[in-house]
Amino acid sequence: MDENSQSSASIPAKPQPKITPWAGPLWQGCAEGKLRLPYCNQCEACFYYPRLWCPQCFNQGLSWQDVSGKGKVYSFSVIHQSPLPSYQEDLPYVLAVIELTEGPRMMTNIINCEVDAVSVDMPVEVTFEARGDMKIPQFQPTI
Amino acid sequence: MSNPVAIAAVSEMKPGRYPDKSGFDLYLDVVRQFLAEWSVKPSDIQGLLACPSGMAEGGSNDIFVHEQLYEELGIHPLFADTMNAGGSTYGLMVQRAALAIKQGVADSVLCLGAGKFPKVGTGGAELMARMVSHEIYEFPYGTFIPAIYAQVASRHMFEYGTTPEQFAEVAVSSREWALKNPDAVMYDSEPLTVATVRGSRPIATPFHLFDCSIPVEGGAAVLVTSELVAKRFSNQPAYLLGMGEYHSHRNIHQAPSLTNVGCRYAGQQAYQRTGLTPSDIDFAEIYDAFSVNPLVFMEDLGLCEKGKGGEFFESGASRPGGDFPVNTYGGLLSYGHTGDASGMSMIVEGARQIMGLAGERQLNKADVGIVHSYGGMMSEHSTLILGRQA
Numbered sequence A: 001m002d003e004n005s006q007s008s009a010s011i012p013a014k015p016q017p018k019i020t021p022w023a024g025p026l027w028q029g030c031a032e033g034k035l036r037l038p039y040c041n042q043c044e045a046c047f048y049y050p051r052l053w054c055p056q057c058f059n060q061g062l063s064w065q066d067v068s069g070k071g072k073v074y075s076f077s078v079i080h081q082s083p084l085p086s087y088q089e090d091l092p093y094v095l096a097v098i099e100l101t102e103g104p105r106m107m108t109n110i111i112n113c114e115v116d117a118v119s120v121d122m123p124v125e126v127t128f129e130a131r132g133d134m135k136i137p138q139f140q141p142t143i
Numbered sequence B: 001m002s003n004p005v006a007i008a009a010v011s012e013m014k015p016g017r018y019p020d021k022s023g024f025d026l027y028l029d030v031v032r033q034f035l036a037e038w039s040v041k042p043s044d045i046q047g048l049l050a051c052p053s054g055m056a057e058g059g060s061n062d063i064f065v066h067e068q069l070y071e072e073l074g075i076h077p078l079f080a081d082t083m084n085a086g087g088s089t090y091g092l093m094v095q096r097a098a099l100a101i102k103q104g105v106a107d108s109v110l111c112l113g114a115g116k117f118p119k120v121g122t123g124g125a126e127l128m129a130r131m132v133s134h135e136i137y138e139f140p141y142g143t144f145i146p147a148i149y150a151q152v153a154s155r156h157m158f159e160y161g162t163t164p165e166q167f168a169e170v171a172v173s174s175r176e177w178a179l180k181n182p183d184a185v186m187y188d189s190e191p192l193t194v195a196t197v198r199g200s201r202p203i204a205t206p207f208h209l210f211d212c213s214i215p216v217e218g219g220a221a222v223l224v225t226s227e228l229v230a231k232r233f234s235n236q237p238a239y240l241l242g243m244g245e246y247h248s249h250r251n252i253h254q255a256p257s258l259t260n261v262g263c264r265y266a267g268q269q270a271y272q273r274t275g276l277t278p279s280d281i282d283f284a285e286i287y288d289a290f291s292v293n294p295l296v297f298m299e300d301l302g303l304c305e306k307g308k309g310g311e312f313f314e315s316g317a318s319r320p321g322g323d324f325p326v327n328t329y330g331g332l333l334s335y336g337h338t339g340d341a342s343g344m345s346m347i348v349e350g351a352r353q354i355m356g357l358a359g360e361r362q363l364n365k366a367d368v369g370i371v372h373s374y375g376g377m378m379s380e381h382s383t384l385i386l387g388r389q390a
């Protein structure tokens, strides 16, 4: 890649998630500053990511629930080299899988902290990052 | 198993960079080399399985590649398909072929693979990154392949106290074997040390550059047959004693566990179907896109205690002259990772060790070997147990 072409003006925007029709409340929640997950009334449990049925019991009668947004780092990596043009400015960044108190795991970045401060099992909480005209869930150390 | 099935013949191109060849050109080279090395007649190939070779090129135009291949060969198979399960494609091909042979659908099935990697700087790495993660719920966070596998390594470190130096030992061991394999891309290189691995450029903690496999291009052919047909090709075919598969997730954040992966369940099925136990196994060929993988899979296959994979590799047992050789051809870490065809290399080597065709690196004891491969982000798993006695 021609490094000179990567002036700050030409850095592409980070990916903006596509909103599927059955995931609307998740993204509406993010816009309101709430982590809102699909909830199965039969299993009495939330799951992630939004699907047309509950992956535990196939129930299609689903509702939505605002969850605590708190959890722990399940695993992580500090990224020093990335093939993704939109993430070059962020290097080094943290890619992590977090486990919510309610159970489901989510892919996320750990933001608003030094990358060396991140560890497995560290308590984290949700925060929201703007991507274009929408917001996406991100996680930061619990304050 | 009743109606014994065996790998009767194997052939693999020397891995390297072939910039002027398309994926299909590589396929033709694989077939030409296979036909030249083994005296195969058209009637010897009753079935054919192949995999699209263009994934890493960024778009497969060969999703029907088996059709073109059987036409080029001039055969009319009774059993044929194009299939893809990433790195586990060829393990699963051997399993599908064995089922067809046991069922009497065909006496012989030729499994073929060829793979290319994208040219550096063409955006191929980004395309691959997009392909291996959930487009909506993962890719927006900057996922790509080493960063995803690093999650497995970090969790293992947390649960079992495994160290980055112990992951590096896996790469050190593979390099020692590659120095004995003239076909390995690192054959002419120097031995690795833990310090060299840790001193190479950091990619995604805990991985440094030499914790990652080497992208190259190539391909291979594996002929799976009934015992009767196998005996025509070799006095010592590699009998397929047991097999198992398991598919647990596609996207890494959905994996039920990062330290007990689908390998464990595929392995359990393979053992159960043979009546063999881990203590019967002489050596292992384990898919190793990253240094962490053989370490976790040794545990999941019951070849060492859970959590002791690091100690196992640190002990030197996996290296030439060790008690339990692993990745005797150099592994994807030092032999080379041939993209869409990478899942072939460990099957070819496992069969060669059983058949006594492994040259300078031939093991003294290779009566029973285990071959494990996985596809996707530790998503789907294939375990094969190969042996000298049906």
Ligand SMILES: [Zn+2]
Binding pocket: A040, A041, A042, A043, A044, A054, A055, A056, A057, A058, A059
């Ligand atoms: Zn349910």
